[in-house]
Amino acid sequence: MKVEWTETENEKLRLGLVVYGLPYSQVADRMFRDTRGKAAVKAQARRLGLRSTVPSGPTHRWTREHQAKPPRLYVPPPPYAGSLRLTLADLEAHQCRYPDEDSDGPNHSFCGQPSHPDRPYCEHHCKIAYTEWPKQ
Numbered sequence: 409m410k411v412e413w414t415e416t417e418n419e420k421l422r423l424g425l426v427v428y429g430l431p432y433s434q435v436a437d438r439m440f441r442d443t444r445g446k447a448a449v450k451a452q453a454r455r456l457g458l459r460s461t462v463p464s465g466p467t468h469r470w471t472r473e474h475q476a477k478p479p480r481l482y483v484p485p486p487p488y489a490g491s492l493r494l495t496l497a498d499l500e501a502h503q504c505r506y507p508d509e510d511s512d513g514p515n516h517s518f519c520g521q522p523s524h525p526d527r528p529y530c531e532h533h534c535k536i537a538y539t540e541w542p543k544q
């Protein structure tokens with residue numbers, strides 16, 4: 409049985425193939441569920457002069473890749489300049505809290521270099537304190 413395509417259906421077909429870049433099978437599944445099969449979709453596309461752009465289609469709006477976050481920019485840290493030998497009272501929030509190895513007792517001192525944004529230590533001491541970076 410041959411059922412004529414309506415203008416609305418033609419528009420859906422064009423949308424699925426050209427705009428969304430879906431393959432014929434997915435246009436049939438997603439846009440024409442029970443009304444048109446893959447063969448019918450393909451035949452009608454040919455009549456209209458349309459072509460599925462898969463796999464080189466520029467837009468795949470229904471895939472997950474567009475939801476992926478852009479990668480964070482990596483800014484290399486400045487080279488380690490050595491401990492500033494700050495006391496606990498002098499340390500501020502963004503300064504490295506790694507204790508100096510040769511200090512002890514009430515005059516204990518700390519590195520004090522700018523700390524990694526997500527860590528209590530500077531880049532140099534993170535490498536010492538964390539043998540493996542936690543996965544994010």
Ligand SMILES: [Zn+2]
Pocket residue numbers: 504505506519520521529530531532533
């Ligand atoms: Zn440090």
